[in-house]
Every structure is written in structure tokens, then in C-alpha cells.
Amino acid sequence: MKVAIYIDQPEILKRYKPVNSHTHKGIQGHALIIGGSYGKIGAVSLSSKACLKTGCGLVTVFIPRCGYKIVQTANPEVMVLTDLSVKYITRIAFDFVPQAIGIGPGIGRDIETHTALHRFVKTNKTPLVIDADALTILSQNQQWLTFLPEKTILTPHQKELERLIGEWDSVAEKFEKTVAFSKQNNFVIVMKGAPTYIIDGETIYKNTTGNAALATAGTGDVLTGMITSLLAQSYEPVDAAILGVYLHGLTADIALPKTGYQAFIASDVIKNIGKAYLSLEK
Ligand SMILES: NC(=O)C1=CN([C@@H]2O[C@H](COP(=O)(O)OP(=O)(O)OC[C@H]3O[C@@H](n4cnc5c(N)ncnc54)[C@H](OP(=O)(O)O)[C@@H]3O)[C@@H](O)[C@H]2O)[C@@H](O)CC1
Numbered sequence: 128m129k130v131a132i133y134i135d136q137p138e139i140l141k142r143y144k145p146v147n148s149h150t151h152k153g154i155q156g157h158a159l160i161i162g163g164s165y166g167k168i169g170a171v172s173l174s175s176k177a178c179l180k181t182g183c184g185l186v187t188v189f190i191p192r193c194g195y196k197i198v199q200t201a202n203p204e205v206m207v208l209t210d211l212s213v214k215y216i217t218r219i220a221f222d223f224v225p226q227a228i229g230i231g232p233g234i235g236r237d238i239e240t241h242t243a244l245h246r247f248v249k250t251n252k253t254p255l256v257i258d259a260d261a262l263t264i265l266s267q268n269q270q271w272l273t274f275l276p277e278k279t280i281l282t283p284h285q286k287e288l289e290r291l292i293g294e295w296d297s298v299a300e301k302f303e304k305t306v307a308f309s310k311q312n313n314f315v316i317v318m319k320g321a322p323t324y325i326i327d328g329e330t331i332y333k334n335t336t337g338n339a340a341l342a343t344a345g346t347g348d349v350l351t352g353m354i355t356s357l358l359a360q361s362y363e364p365v366d367a368a369i370l371g372v373y374l375h376g377l378t379a380d381i382a383l384p385k386t387g388y389q390a391f392i393a394s395d396v397i398k399n400i401g402k403a404y405l406s407l408e409k
Pocket residue numbers: 166167168169170171231232233234235259260263284285286287319320344345346347348
């Protein structure tokens with residue numbers, strides 16, 4: 128296995144772009160988060176809030192109708208588009224051009240959602256982050272991978288990675304297979320875990336922030352929103368993945384002395400994004 132590049136604060140400061148004082152919401156990027164299904168609207172609610180809190184100017188979600196009031200109430204700053212279907216997504220449609228799209232949190236695996244995802248990937252040209260059930264659906268339909276834009280960011284946890292690349296017998300083989308998958312498809316892979324690695328072809332980055340407090344429901348959905356936000360703010364895909372993973376882990380390191388491991392929840396990641404950014408300016 129090639130030696131990994133450690134992602135610490137000096138590496139982050141090479142990539143981080145502070146906000147320009149003359150900016151406005153129209154040039155801070157408009158992100159679209161697509162996901163949610165009955166019982167899993169929370170995933171998209173968390174993801175879209177994290178997206179806004181990571182600095183994106185505008186955030187829209189595309190969700191099934193059952194999530195309309197939930198997201199509008201939980202996150203009034205987020206705009207909401209709905210599918211015709213009540214419980215899950217059946218046809219993805221929107222009438223604006225986002226700078227980045229995050230797809231998958233809470234989206235479920237209904238067969239009609241498979242069809243909607245197929246139609247979407249066949250026509251989409253917007254920079255993309257793919258997570259959760261959208262990854263699982265893709266794993267079952269690998270012929271769709273060729274439709275995805277160059278440097279699409281995939282954010283699998285261990286099980287989702289296994290569904291994509293198959294089983295491995297050793298850590299070395301896991302990396303070999305993931306590097307080969309990334310090279311073959313020209314994807315950026317965020318290999319989530321403790322620690323998280325970012326794989327861009329032959330280049331492997333190892334994150335240095337984060338702790339076991341992150342082992343709680345929804346923290347991956349939050350990470351998808353954060354990376355999509357950075358992508359919409361014109362970061363290169365690999366830099367969006369690296370900075371997103373670093374800031375996400377940093378929130379848990381900052382919060383840990385106050386919450387301890389057990390009481391930390393995904394909303395605490397979102398609450399501490401501001402402090403994580405501020406620590407970069409010190
Ligand atoms: N509030 C909401 O709305 C929430 C909604 N959510 C949404 O739910 C949907 C399903 O997502 P999901 O990840 O729970 O299900 P799935 O892909 O079947 O994986 C589960 C299997 O994988 C394994 N496994 C998991 N993590 C692992 C790890 N780190 N390392 C290793 N293994 C790991 C685990 O295996 P086990 O260890 O139990 O054997 C288990 O069998 C998705 O759309 C998501 O966005 C959630 O985010 C929660 C909050």
C-alpha cells in the first residue's frame with residue numbers, strides 16, 4: 128500500500144479558501160440535496176442543514192411529499208421541492224442549475240427509487256456526492272457507473288464499500304480494491320471509518336480528526352451535506368472531500384470535552400461547524 132498523506136491543519140490551510148468580504152449568497156453556491164423517504168426524512172433534514180452551515184449560499188432539497196412540513200419547519204432556511212409520491216422518490220425533477228448535488232441520505236431502496244436514480248444519473252452533468260442507499264442501489268446496477276461525472280465523490284461506510292467492490296481478506300486488499308475502483312471509474316472515494324481515508328486514484332489521504340463520538344445515527348448524512356456544500360462553493364472534488372472530512376471530525380474533537388462520547392449526536396456536528404472553521408483562522 129502506498130504511504131498515505133496525513134491531513135492535518137497545515138495540509139488543510141493549503142486548500143482552505145476564506146470567505147471573500149464582497150461575496151453574496153448567489154455566488155456562495157447553490158446545492159441540491161436529494162433524499163429522504165417515509166421514516167427517514169431526518170437524514171435529509173440533517174444533511175441540508177449541515178450543507179448550509181458549511182457555507183453554501185442556497186440549499187434546496189428534493190424529497191417525497193411526506194417530508195415537506197418536516198423540513199420546512201426544522202430548517203426554514205432550506206428550500207423544498209417535492210416528488211409526486213408521498214413516501215419515497217419516484218422521479219427527480221428540478222428547474223434550476225445547482226453547483227453541486229448530494230444524493231442518497233434516507234432515500235430508501237424502493238424499486239421506483241431505483242428507476243428514478245437511473246433516469247437521474249443518465250442525464251445529470253452536475254458535480255455529485257453519492258451516499259447511503261443511493262450507493263447501495265448503484266452497487267446493484269454497476270453498469271450505471273459510466274454515467275457519473277468525472278471525480279464524482281462516493282462516501283461509503285464499510286458495508287456500503289463492500290457492496291461496491293466486493294469482500295476483502297486483508298486491509299491491504301481493501302485498499303488495493305478501492306484504489307483500483309477509484310482509478311477505473313475516476314471517482315473520489317471517501318472510505319469512512321476510524322480513521323477515514325480519501326482515495327483519489329493512486330493517492331491516499333488519511334484524516335487526523337474525529338473520534339468515537341461520531342459513532343451515532345446521521346453523522347454520515349451530515350458529512351454528505353458538508354462535502355456537497357464545499358463542492359458547490361467551487362472546491363475541487365478531492366479538496367471538498369478532504370476539507371469536509373477534516374471539519375466533520377474536528378467538530379467531534381471540539382465537542383467531546385463538553386458532551387462526552389455518549390451524549391454527542393449528529394446535530395452536535397452541525398452545531399460545532401462554526402467553531403471548527405474558526406479554529407482554522409487561529
Ligand atoms: N434519522 C434518519 O433519518 C437516519 C437515516 N439513515 C439512513 O438510513 C439508511 C440506511 O443506512 P444504514 O447505514 O443504516 O444501512 P445499511 O446501508 O444497510 O448499513 C447497515 C449495515 O452496514 C453495517 N455498517 C454500518 N455502518 C458501518 C460501519 N461504520 N462500519 C462497518 N459496518 C457498518 C452494519 O453491519 P453490522 O455491523 O450491523 O453487521 C449494518 O448491517 C440510509 O439511507 C441512511 O441515510 C441513517 O443514516 C440513520 C439516521
